[in-house]
Amino acid sequence: MTANTFTLDGSEVGFEPGDTLMQAAQRAGHYVPHLCWHEKLGQSGACRLCTVAITDTRGHTRKAAACTTRAEPGLAVANRTPAQDADRRLLLQMLFVEGNHFCPSCEKSGNCLLQATAYEMDMHGPQFEEFYPHRPVDASHPTMWLDLNRCILCKLCVRASHEIDGKDVFAIGGHGIGSHLIVNAPSGRLGDSAFSETDFAASVCPVGAILPKRRGFVIPIGERRFDKAPVSEEPEHG
Ligand code: SF4
Ligand code: FES
Numbered sequence: 001m002t003a004n005t006f007t008l009d010g011s012e013v014g015f016e017p018g019d020t021l022m023q024a025a026q027r028a029g030h031y032v033p034h035l036c037w038h039e040k041l042g043q044s045g046a047c048r049l050c051t052v053a054i055t056d057t058r059g060h061t062r063k064a065a066a067c068t069t070r071a072e073p074g075l076a077v078a079n080r081t082p083a084q085d086a087d088r089r090l091l092l093q094m095l096f097v098e099g100n101h102f103c104p105s106c107e108k109s110g111n112c113l114l115q116a117t118a119y120e121m122d123m124h125g126p127q128f129e130e131f132y133p134h135r136p137v138d139a140s141h142p143t144m145w146l147d148l149n150r151c152i153l154c155k156l157c158v159r160a161s162h163e164i165d166g167k168d169v170f171a172i173g174g175h176g177i178g179s180h181l182i183v184n185a186p187s188g189r190l191g192d193s194a195f196s197e198t199d200f201a202a203s204v205c206p207v208g209a210i211l212p213k214r215r216g217f218v219i220p221i222g223e224r225r226f227d228k229a230p231v232s233e234e235p236e237h238g
Helices: 021-027 082-098 113-120 157-163
Strands: 007-008 011-016 051-055 061-065 077-079 144-147 170-173 178-184 210-212
Touching: 007 021, 051 082, 077 144, 082 113, 157 170
Parallel strands: 007 077
Antiparallel strands: 007 011, 051 061, 051 077, 144 210, 170 178
């Protein structure tokens, strides 16, 4: 094995100094399941979907998030193993019951990373009891709407607004099961914030929580992004 390489499910992957396992794997064309990682944004470690089993050169194995763990020479990383995917399926099942995700009535269906990842993990049903939480829909903005029923607290919009848009429109408030997305405006409403449909944060939501208004079925069901190829086979992997 050459100097700056590790193995991912047995395949050798090269990395640049400072790369995370996720960055190196994605660059090499490997799919590591994720919901809260984006190549243009800083690390978060919010969703844990990217958890892999890492065996170091001394033979010690630990589990860690691929998006927050630095690549090191000689690591052996187990990614798409039945055990890792079973853990991911459980995480997804918890996410699905914790919010209100009714795919057939959601405009994001077919373009949704949560839905596509659930298909990829062979998730068939919710398994746990649905919470059916009461969460608001904020339609106060002239061109965008915010449906917190679908928010999975990935913080992509939070980081996008801070790091790229320079606006800090979004933040996460509360703790544990009470965690929720908050909008930086005196009223707490999107229409009273600095948010714009041209913000990077307006396009980064992996689910259907932040969507443009008055735009439905422009791309028909069956011809959408993940209808064409499963998330693990498309070039950018979500
Ligand atoms: Fe993530 Fe979307 Fe929720 Fe923002 S609104 S935290 S991008 S799921
Ligand atoms: Fe790594 Fe979410 S993608 S924790």
